[in-house]
Amino acid sequence: MPVSAQEALRITRVLEQKLDGRQKSIRVWNDFFGGRHNLAWASERFKLAFGGLFADFADNWCEVVCSAPAERLTPVGFRFGTGDEDLVPADREAQKIWQANSLDAWARVAHTEAMVKSRAFVLVWVDDPEADVPEPHITVEDATQCIVAYEPGSRRRRVAALKRFDGEDGFTYATLYLPDEIWKWRRSGSLVAAGSPVQSGLILPPGLATQWEPRGDDPEQQRIDNPLKRVPMVELRNRPRLVDDPTPEHQAVIPLQDATNKLIADMMVAAEEGAFPARWGTGIDLPKDPLTGQEIDDPELWRLSVSKMLRASNPQAKFGNFEAADLRNFVAGITMLTEHISAISRTPPTYFMGKVENVAADALTASEAGLASKCRDKTMFLGEDWEEVLRLAFLVKGDDKRGNNPLAETIWRDVEYRTEAQHIDAVLKRKALGVPWRQLMEDAGYTPTQIDRMERMLEQDADRAARALAFKTPEGDDFGDGLDDVGAEDREAGAVA
Template structure:
């Protein structure tokens, strides 16, 4: 890749990032619960505007977090020895804090259709390569012409640090990568200047995409984008519910044929309120404020009197808010069905369920998580291969071991494991099935079991020696 090719790719990559920026911002807003307000007529008052503001509910954030919280990598396994796997786990996974950072990539994958991990050699310690999440906002990966699932080249563009996520941040630095070289550009004024060009030590594009849904042409699809209309509908009905609760949830008193304005007995014109200096008082609209007679305030021991022969007093019934609540619940259930999130996660209502009933209620979520693990697991294999190359090793096929995030009955799980072990199933494999078990925990448990067995053997030997010493000789006289 010479400078001319790098500049051509720079132009293409920056244009692609600029094109995807509006959609990225919209999806991020909905994920964070900071999306647009529900529809309302123009010119609404402050009181209506406040209700409109609080009518938003971050349902899509919960939809995103529900499967992501079930995704957790607990270890890696390769064709090498267990000690080699432990060393790679410590130098790659633990050294880069991926226990917590892995969820950044999962969240981006669900929200934006793709998350990105970047891999690069560590000049300070070659054995511990740099593996970190990258924002898909600033990464564009161009696929090969004959294979949309293989990366041809990529651009990483970023601007000034410290800006908020919703603020525009024009790129000031851009790096172009392909399998042979990387070229770093710096924007000075309106011109991009090459500041560095060197050989790519990985011999690969250093980015790996994580996508829960990709088609045959390599296009990624956001999981929350199809849910945005449902989120908008919920917000609109919630706004209607709050309006009804504020203005129509109680009986409305109606009085007809009664004029509370005090009028001049001679002219019949309204009489106006005045201040201490005799000036007519004006309201917020600049109109004079009339004098008004009050019939009294309602109360148990109070009497309200309305003058006038044609005065009628009646009331209107309150609105039934349960109709609004029913519509909201139906919309949320629709959202749950489309997103494969169990309705009880969004609405509640389930209690004291057996293990079988709980597993059945979460079957759709379990299927979604299993599908995501399959897709993300293949991406993690590429990440670990790149990490091995960055550490100076050859490519090594490896797989990640996913933690069990499915809700299960602990007692039933333990009972099943005991039955398996009783018919010859490996103990270590059985321990891996325990909820919350990780490879590190299983290895520690196996070590503890070995130590306890050794201790039992030693105690048995000591007791055997004591018993032998206490036994009397057959010939006490020594003959």
């Protein structure tokens, strides 16, 4: 149902306030993923002693924890419906839409953003509204710019969405997406200039949040109809919950990351101050200044090198050195923390090791079982979101049958890493059970486009084989050997056969 401009502005303000409330957490999560840590557990004494020496230091495991599942989540195709012959071509049409919008690459970005910021968004609209045949335009959107509102009591039915962003002309723009219409606003000043929470973690001043005005002088630029009759923005949520908000992949790892940074910083300080043996000497007569008679305490006299040696006139003089600091205690603590990070995040221990030696293949597979299981769970929820994206894309094309098909299914690449021999062996065992050829090819990791191409190749190979056999007798002799004994009509008939 259409709403008034006043009501649309009210919804915009409510969504903007909720969007502002997320910015501080998103900035922290993004900083830890990018390695911008703050040595949170360093004492004031440590900070006074070393100042900003370690300001840019980070042993960043948060990136590993977030990237490990994201790199295994790869959609390769879609199915629309089962047992309905009218919907068989949907796979190819969906693949065309997917490729036309470069989603084979941008889907990976969307998954990474969801792992880091707990959410990512996908916007579906018309590429060229003036075109005779409308084509969908699909873009991945950032969690700092977008928010989706749901019907009370539902986590699926979208009732509104907002995208807010800075323009290059000094204005801040906002677009409100409703099921029946779309409203466009702008206001003077940019988010950065206004102290946006995106940059500084501050909430926008209340006065600034109420200064939205219609975008442009033309009323048609402010409000347009939504022909899709659905909110065209889909939210990809990481680790969704029933009541609580989704969380980033590395949220539980952040305290352990702080502790790891603290131990490594302490180890570096110990390495600088006590990792090399300190020397001592007793009963040494210091040289004296011949003019003043005072002892000369010149550090250069005691700075040793390969070409220098210490000597003393006192026969009772002694020399020695202290034991160097043992850094293995720090290494043991750091190893313990990385093991905890691995266990909590279900990231394989091999991801935290610089090298892997003498590890059996079965042991490596077992160590990745937790990550593979976690990724399979993610494909269930993310698959539902991508199916909704493709439904919206078909609505843009005017295909209501596919746009409202509840039987859509996302085809994912296998989330488990296996050797080629293990993979093919599993496929051959499925073949022995009678699994159809096309399903076997999907299990082998081929995309629907590759499978279609292989089917055409098989048909061409079969056609060439049939034509070759057409010129052979059952005994294997060429028909051509006896063509001289028959008439021209028989030769022509044989050639056609």
